[in-house]
Amino acid sequence: MNDIRRLSLSCARTMACMLGLALAAWQAHAADAWVPERPIHLISPSPPGGGTDAVSRLIAAKLGEQAKWQVVVDTKPGAGNNLGVEYVINSPPDGYTMLLVNPANGINATLYKDLKFNFIRDIAPVAGLVRTPNVMEVTPSLPAKTVKEFIDYCKANPGKINMASSGSGTSVHLSGELFKKMTGCDMVHVPYKGAGPALTDLMGGQVHVIFDNLPSSAGHIKGGKIRALAVTSEQREPSLPDLPTVAETVPGYEATAWFGIGMPKGTPRDIIDKVNAEVNRALADPKMRERLAELGGKAIAGTPEDFGKVIAAETAKWREVVISSGAKVE
Numbered sequence: 001m002n003d004i005r006r007l008s009l010s011c012a013r014t015m016a017c018m019l020g021l022a023l024a025a026w027q028a029h030a031a032d033a034w035v036p037e038r039p040i041h042l043i044s045p046s047p048p049g050g051g052t053d054a055v056s057r058l059i060a061a062k063l064g065e066q067a068k069w070q071v072v073v074d075t076k077p078g079a080g081n082n083l084g085v086e087y088v089i090n091s092p093p094d095g096y097t098m099l100l101v102n103p104a105n106g107i108n109a110t111l112y113k114d115l116k117f118n119f120i121r122d123i124a125p126v127a128g129l130v131r132t133p134n135v136m137e138v139t140p141s142l143p144a145k146t147v148k149e150f151i152d153y154c155k156a157n158p159g160k161i162n163m164a165s166s167g168s169g170t171s172v173h174l175s176g177e178l179f180k181k182m183t184g185c186d187m188v189h190v191p192y193k194g195a196g197p198a199l200t201d202l203m204g205g206q207v208h209v210i211f212d213n214l215p216s217s218a219g220h221i222k223g224g225k226i227r228a229l230a231v232t233s234e235q236r237e238p239s240l241p242d243l244p245t246v247a248e249t250v251p252g253y254e255a256t257a258w259f260g261i262g263m264p265k266g267t268p269r270d271i272i273d274k275v276n277a278e279v280n281r282a283l284a285d286p287k288m289r290e291r292l293a294e295l296g297g298k299a300i301a302g303t304p305e306d307f308g309k310v311i312a313a314e315t316a317k318w319r320e321v322v323i324s325s326g327a328k329v330e
Helices: 002-033 051-067 082-089 104-111 148-156 171-183 196-203 214-222 267-284 286-294 304-325
Strands: 040-044 073-074 097-101 122-138 161-165 188-192 209-213 227-231 256-264
Touching: 040 051, 040 082, 051 073, 051 097, 051 122, 051 209, 051 256, 051 267, 051 286, 082 097, 082 122, 082 196, 082 256, 097 122, 104 171, 104 304, 122 148, 122 171, 122 214, 122 267, 122 286, 122 304, 161 171, 161 196, 161 267, 171 188, 171 209, 171 304, 196 209, 196 214, 209 214, 256 267, 256 304, 267 286, 267 304
Parallel strands: 040 073, 040 097, 161 188, 161 209
Antiparallel strands: 097 256, 122 209, 122 227, 122 256
16 A cells, blocks of 8 residues: 555656646747747837937847847837827737837826826836936037036026927936936926937027937037037946046936837737847847947846836836926926
């Protein structure tokens, strides 16, 4: 009888072991199982010419080259990025519609009082892409050549400095609002429909200052078309090593732009894991990292949960800035 019992226990353990191995094999297979059968649409919720657009096209091209996926960038701007977000939220959760998540998605949670969605609830985080500093830059005709000189000039000319942004609620806008709050500078916010037209007017002197995402401004800075005063990150930017940080003049100031990929809530986990794996593989490529560095960006690879934490932390941070600065949608 004891022999029979021992045999039964041995068989049970063997079966449990086999089931465990089978489950592990299935999970490993699941991450690789999903293969797109038609084009994937990556929704860029900002107008062309800005940081969101630049990052969208960079990752779409890389996924096409690396995974042989056809990723089409669809630009759907409007309502401070909210139209593009709504489009993704209302799309089928089948892996064929992705969102290029950007700082406005965290800011808008507080800035807009009547959103038809809750971003954290309705968008599934998939993968982080890159974090970049913004750059405080001025029109070349402005006499200020340092942050201190700009503050002095601004205070000598209250209400006469036009502060451009790529739209109300963007990190470009809120970086400026944070600067106003911490320095007491009285500037007039002038929102544009994207960084492209804002930079055109900055170069032409119609506006005086902008706190733009580095990817969309890097070429203009290096070409001498606009004058960069400082980066908004805590540390100096390696691609612009001689440029100080705003915090060197305004202690405690920090603002960065962050980008990643999200999908509609309810997208199957195996699809999310597959896209996450391909994005992380892309970010590990030295050539991709070099390209991001040229844009002033640092890769933020990780799990979907890691990117979810970024979204939650940034939403909380900018909630305080929106409330304390009194920033409003214009």
